[in-house]
Amino acid sequence: MMATSPKPKLSFLVQARRVDAHGSTADCKDARLVLDTDLAGRRDAFNPAELLLAALSACMIKGIERVVPILRFELRGVEVRVEGVRQDVPPKLESIRYEIVVDTDESDHRLALLHENVRKYGTVFNTVAPGTDLAGELRRKA
Template sequence: MQYQLSAQRVDATGSLASSHGAEVRLATDMEGRKDAPNPVELLLAALAACMIKGAERVLPVLKFQLDGMRVSLQADRQDAPPRLAAIRYEITIDTPESAARLDLLHRNILKYGTISNTLAAAVPLSGTIRRAGDDRSS
């Protein structure tokens, strides 16, 4: 499988990426923009989308009841050399499923995620999954 995307500079404050008719505004200026994600935020959005899509992929196989899902991410950037030093996530699931089944979903999300596997090979990736309304993580 191959993916294609093109991006172009629109002006000094931003750029535009497009793929198969969809467009995403990019914050590519030095000051940042309120109406567009910067490159790190785009990377985190790709990881969040990968995790949500991964859950969607395995839900029918696991016969898992998912009523809602949220992924929160944080990345630590180092300056020299400029790179991400760590990425942390928390997946919050609205479900009546047991803790063991929640853990099974978590393992499957990570095992089959193209973006999560790619990033985990390059930067420490750690996180938890928890049930919505639960204070403890697993």
């Protein structure tokens, strides 16, 4: 029996640079984000904590997209709301609460299965969860 070589690990590269005292940019692939790195803050860009919450939200939606065809789960849409609470000393997000709202006619059991997959297989979710009080729910759209 021949040994198979291990699958290469997926890697990610983001490059960020300071534009001026009011902001920075981050580049990845063909995309660019404006970052709020201004000490006074700015309303037209995500600050670092908001970027983390956005990454967590995107991770949840991407996880749903990944598992929908496998589970043959029918949905019309997904919305995610994520809220983080920051502590000052040491500065960190002490808790993150999320709500995933799925527009679907699937059963409650199938919704629970979808939520289990989101929690179990999300790269960002599994990176954030061990160091943060991370909790939430997945529910059907009213």
